[in-house]
Amino acid sequence: MDNIEIDMGKTKKIYKNYEDFCTCLYCEFYYSNIKKYYPNLCKFLEEINVDPxxxxxxxxxxLDDLGNLVFPFAQYLVIGKADYEFTYYIENLSINIASSYPKVNLSSDYFVLEIANVIFDNKSLNRELIEDLID
Structure with missing residues (x-):
């Protein structure tokens, strides 16, 4: 990939040791469904040692007008360097370098990949999730 340089070993280590998971209903839904609905995105992320x-x-x-669940963005930390002009497309998703994200205390160079508009079809949603979004 042009415009990015990834330290595969350090990126893999970050994800192996990462355990700061949000346990809210929305995040739990994302964790358990991303591989099922976006296998090519997950393959891309896994190829650069990022755990989807x-x-x-x-x-x-x-919820959009069709009742689909939309995550406006999902961000993934990558150890390395990237040009902010980087853009990649997979499964109707745009992957860019994020310009805004929570502060990270790392001594290594890093960047954050941002995937825009991750959409889960309304058929995949459970009643509890929908009711929580509507309330």
């Missing part, structure tokens, strides 16, 4: 079920940051989702 361990996002660094997830936006609060909403």
């Amino acid at each position: 079920v361990k996002p660094f940051e997830l936006s609060l989702p909403y």
Whole structure:
């Protein structure tokens, strides 16, 4: 991939040791469904040693007009360097370098990949999740 340089070993280590998971209903839904609904995205992330079920940051989702669950963004931490002009497309998803994210205390160079508009079809949603979003 042009415009990015990844330290595969350090990135793998970050995800192996990462255990700071949000346990809210929305995040739990994302963790348990991302591989099923976006296998090509997950393959891409795994190829760069990023664990797709361990996002660094997830936006609060909403229901769109069709009743689909939309996460405006999902962010993943990568050790290395990247040009902010990087853009990649997989499964109708745009992957860019994030410009805004929570502060990270790392001594290594890093960047954050941001996947825009991760959508889960309304058929995949459970009643509890829908009721929580509507309330």
